[in-house]
Amino acid sequence: MHEQSLVQALLDLIEEYAGRYGAKKICRVRLSCGRVSGIEPACLRFAFAVQSQGTVADGAHLELDLLPVRIYCFACEQEIQDEAYHAVCPRCRGSAVVLVGGTEELKLIDMDAE
Amino acid sequence: MKIPVVKNVLDANNRIAAENQALFAAHQVYTINLISSPGAGKTTLIEKTIAALRTDYRIGVIEGDIQDTCDAERIAKLGVPVVQITTGGACHIDSSMVREALATFDLAALDFLIIENVGNLVCPAEFSLGEHAKVAMLSVPEGDDKPAKYPLIFHVSSVLLINKIDLMPYVSFDRERACSDARKNNPQLLLFEISCKTNAGMDGWYAWLRTQIASIRQ
Numbered sequence: 001m002h003e004q005s006l007v008q009a010l011l012d013l014i015e016e017y018a019g020r021y022g023a024k025k026i027c028r029v030r031l032s033c034g035r036v037s038g039i040e041p042a043c044l045r046f047a048f049a050v051q052s053q054g055t056v057a058d059g060a061h062l063e064l065d066l067l068p069v070r071i072y073c074f075a076c077e078q079e080i081q082d083e084a085y086h087a088v089c090p091r092c093r094g095s096a097v098v099l100v101g102g103t104e105e106l107k108l109i110d111m112d113a114e
Numbered sequence: 115m116k117i118p119v120v121k122n123v124l125d126a127n128n129r130i131a132a133e134n135q136a137l138f139a140a141h142q143v144y145t146i147n148l149i150s151s152p153g154a155g156k157t158t159l160i161e162k163t164i165a166a167l168r169t170d171y172r173i174g175v176i177e178g179d180i181q182d183t184c185d186a187e188r189i190a191k192l193g194v195p196v197v198q199i200t201t202g203g204a205c206h207i208d209s210s211m212v213r214e215a216l217a218t219f220d221l222a223a224l225d226f227l228i229i230e231n232v233g234n235l236v237c238p239a240e241f242s243l244g245e246h247a248k249v250a251m252l253s254v255p256e257g258d259d260k261p262a263k264y265p266l267i268f269h270v271s272s273v274l275l276i277n278k279i280d281l282m283p284y285v286s287f288d289r290e291r292a293c294s295d296a297r298k299n300n301p302q303l304l305l306f307e308i309s310c311k312t313n314a315g316m317d318g319w320y321a322w323l324r325t326q327i328a329s330i331r332q
Contacts, residue, residue: 002204002205002206002236002237002240002241004204005204005206005208005241006123006124009123009124009125009126009127010123012126013119013121013123013125013126017117017119018117021115021117023115023117026117031123036265036266037240037266038236038237038239038240038266071298085262085265086262087261087262087265087295087298095294095298097298098298098299098301099265099269099298099299099300103265103266103269103270105122105123105124105240106122106123106124107120107121107122107123108119108120108121108123109118109119109120110116110117110118110119110120111116111117111119112115112116112117113115113116113117114115
């Protein structure tokens with residue numbers, strides 16, 4: 001439920017950049033975050049739909065790029081991507097792994113203005 | 115028109131966290147952000163830690179809860195400065211709440227500040243408060259699968275306290291699994307197995323804190 005705080009911070013950032021570029025309406029917002037960053041995409045979309053009402057981003061389409069989970073496997077001696085984090089290597093099923101990516105925090109990449 | 119941004123959404127939170135961090139540095143106050151599920155034993159750990167370290171250090175506490183002030187009242191009974199943050203429904207403390215709370219402390223009269231976050235293993239991991247270290251706590255009855263299920267908190271923490279080890283004989287908790295999964299999220303993670311009830315392992319935790327508090331002093 002921290003998605004509500006994230007969306008408020010996101011809307012502040014959107015307003016700031018919309019003002020800077022003199023945009024009156026934002027129609028598309030592109031975000032990225034890691035798959036294990038603790039953000040629930042459905043909650044984020046719902047919060048955005050509710051909280052953006054009456055703002056410059058009211059009705060904007062939200063695109064969320066989910067960055068893959070990346071682990072390093074000591075047995076395979078390489079970095080491997082996965083859809084989710086299971087604390088095991090998806091290739092060899094070994095457990096000598098370290099989480100190296102997928103925890104990236106929510107970032108506003110760009111947006112389209114009318 | 116395309117507007118490029120490429121900024122972290124929590125930059126505003128991180129900026130205020132950096133201001134808090136500068137305040138802690140200026141006053142040489144070592145600060146921890148204590149994070150766990152509800153009921154893992156955060157407040158009891160704080161009570162024990164105050165009792166063990168208060169003769170050598172001046173300690174303050176910020177208590178974060180969704181509502182109610184019973185934790186702050188427990189700490190106030192010990193006679194140390196404490197401020198309660200009630201988040202009013204929010205599942206975590208953010209850096210601006212801490213900045214407000216700091217205004218009510220005399221930081222020059224503190225050596226060590228403990229921030230007890232809202233009981234939650236998910237959201238507090240994302241919000242930096244300006245602390246020196248995040249300390250995660252897991253209690254044995256919660257189960258050994260938590261480090262695999264909630265990777266972020268173990269990834270961002272410096273220390274993991276495994277509490278209530280006196281209950282090991284009564285619950286199925288594979289300590290090897292918990293420790294090994296936690297280290298997969300963060301190979302640098304420092305682990306202490308403790309019991310706030312029997313005091314097992316607590317000396318290691320206190321010794322670590324003493325080293326940390328000393329390390330930021332000139």
